[in-house]
Amino acid sequence: MKNIIVISDTHNRLPSSERFWETLDIADYIFHLGDGLRDIEKLKEAFPDKLVYVYGNNDFKTSELEKTVEIEGVKFFLTHGHNYKVKSTTAALHLRGLEVGADCCLYGHLHRPDFEDMGNIKIINPGSLTYSRTYCFMTVKDKKILAKTVNAQF
Numbered sequence: 001m002k003n004i005i006v007i008s009d010t011h012n013r014l015p016s017s018e019r020f021w022e023t024l025d026i027a028d029y030i031f032h033l034g035d036g037l038r039d040i041e042k043l044k045e046a047f048p049d050k051l052v053y054v055y056g057n058n059d060f061k062t063s064e065l066e067k068t069v070e071i072e073g074v075k076f077f078l079t080h081g082h083n084y085k086v087k088s089t090t091a092a093l094h095l096r097g098l099e100v101g102a103d104c105c106l107y108g109h110l111h112r113p114d115f116e117d118m119g120n121i122k123i124i125n126p127g128s129l130t131y132s133r134t135y136c137f138m139t140v141k142d143k144k145i146l147a148k149t150v151n152a153q154f
Contacts, residue, residue: 002028002072006136006147008080008108009128010036011058014043015154021046023154029071033108033126034059034080056080056108066096073143074103081107081125090116090123097121104145106136113149122147 005027014020014036024030030047032040034056043051052069055061057080066079077097084093086109097105097118104122113127113134124147127134138147 001139001141004029004031004071004136004138004140006031006033006106006124006126006138007129008033008035008126009056009111009130010039011128011130012036012038013130014039015129015152017154020152020154031076031078031106033078033106034065035108037061052078054078054080057082068100068102072140074140074145075101077102077105079105079107081109086110086125090114090118094118094121094123097123103143115147115149 005024030051032053034054035058037059040053054067055064069076077100086093086107093105093107102121106124110125111128111131114125116123122145124136126136129135129152133152134149135152136147137150
């Protein structure tokens with residue numbers, strides 16, 4: 001069993017509270033879905049062995065815009081989402097998930113949480129830690145994903 005904290009759209013305003021950093025510390029993995037370049041750098045320094053990240057449209061990077069990672073037999077596809085036009089629909093993201101064989105597609109960009117089941121693929125947006133003040137807490141066990149939105153109280 002592995003626990004994953006999924007955050008996005010921090011826009012270089014990562015919480016500084018001890019409670020926030022303790023929450024990250026107890027997770028097995030931290031996924032950052034972009035739009036927070038300086039925050040990603042801080043997280044890389046603090047948690048080099050458990051951070052998985054992609055860059056977003058406000059990070060002005062042309063590399064590492066999407067990644068796949070497998071944890072406990074579950075394949076995750078990570079992207080910020082802007083290249084998949086997620087503001088109007090998640091259809092293109094779903095198709096990409098099918099192409100890469102993902103069990104779960106994670107994206108940001110919208111600043112609000114969203115959960116969808118599309119066939120056998122979960123499509124999850126954790127919201128924005130800065131704007132909607134939400135993140136996703138996920139547990140992966142026996143090739144199953146249990147995920148919920150958490151209202152950040154940091």
